[in-house]
Amino acid sequence: MKRREQARFIGRLKIRELPKGCELADFCAWWPHLSEKERERYTVYEMSNILTQNGRNQILTYISLGGGVSTGFASFFSVGTASITSVYPGDTAVQGELYRSAPNSNTIVGNQIDISTFFGSVQAVGTYTNAGLYGGSTATATLGTGTLYTHTLYSYTKLTGTAITNDYLITLN
Numbered sequence: 001m002k003r004r005e006q007a008r009f010i011g012r013l014k015i016r017e018l019p020k021g022c023e024l025a026d027f028c029a030w031w032p033h034l035s036e037k038e039r040e041r042y043t044v045y046e047m048s049n050i051l052t053q054n055g056r057n058q059i060l061t062y063i064s065l066g067g068g069v070s071t072g073f074a075s076f077f078s079v080g081t082a083s084i085t086s087v088y089p090g091d092t093a094v095q096g097e098l099y100r101s102a103p104n105s106n107t108i109v110g111n112q113i114d115i116s117t118f119f120g121s122v123q124a125v126g127t128y129t130n131a132g133l134y135g136g137s138t139a140t141a142t143l144g145t146g147t148l149y150t151h152t153l154y155s156y157t158k159l160t161g162t163a164i165t166n167d168y169l170i171t172l173n
Contacts, residue, residue, distance in 0.1 A: 009170065010170070010172075011048060011050070011168065011171075012046060012049070013167070014043050015154075015156050016039060016042035017042055018042060018162075022163045023163070027163070031165065032105045036114070042165075044156070045156045047152050047155075049087070049132075049152030049168075050150065050151055050152070051149070052148055052149055053089045054147045058135060058136070074135060074168065075102065075134060075135045075136070075139040076133070076134040076146060077115070077133055077134075078097055078099070078133075078134055079099055079130070080095045080098055081127055081128060081129055082096025082130070083095075083096075083129065084129050087130065087151040087153060088151075091151045093148055094131060094132045094148065095129065095130050096130075097144060098124060099124035099143075101118070101119065101141075103117045104116055104117060104118045112170065112171040113170050115167070115170070116166070117166045117168075118165050119158065121160065121163045122160055122161075125158055126158060127156070128156045129155065130151065130153055131166065132151040133148075133150045133168060135147060150168070
């Protein structure tokens with residue numbers, strides 16, 4: 001009997017409230033050195049996500065290039081506030097996009113990458129309902145640009161005075 005190899009994408013989004021007064025410089029100097037176990041104590045919310053059809057296409061395009069040039073997969077992390085009850089592989093946008101930011105840290109351990117995006121104490125204040133990673137050649141800091149590669153429901157209210165990191169954990173098995 002022939003064995004078939006299968007690749008499996010497992011995505012988790014973890015919201016982690018950081019210590020009071022944590023600024024971007026502190027976060028960038030401190031966070032990448034913590035283990036997942038140490039980071040876990042800051043977790044206040046966790047949700048699985050889906051890989052959109054555009055995300056699947058991007059991964060396959062990257063693999064097929066054989067050393068060619070490809071655009072980034074996780075250029076921006078975005079949160080939205082619109083009413084939403086589910087996410088689908090055909091989704092192309094974060095609904096009610098409120099804020100987006102480029103990731104501040106990428107940590108690869110084994111077959112998992114942790115893409116961390118810091119939101120300061122006065123940034124992206126609101127009640128989040130969905131989130132995703134954008135990439136592609138048209139992805140910029142401007143809301144609504146780029147290609148949505150992952151999408152998840154997200155239920156979290158960020159208050160002024162609270163700094164968080166959004167840790168997108170992607171595992172390929």
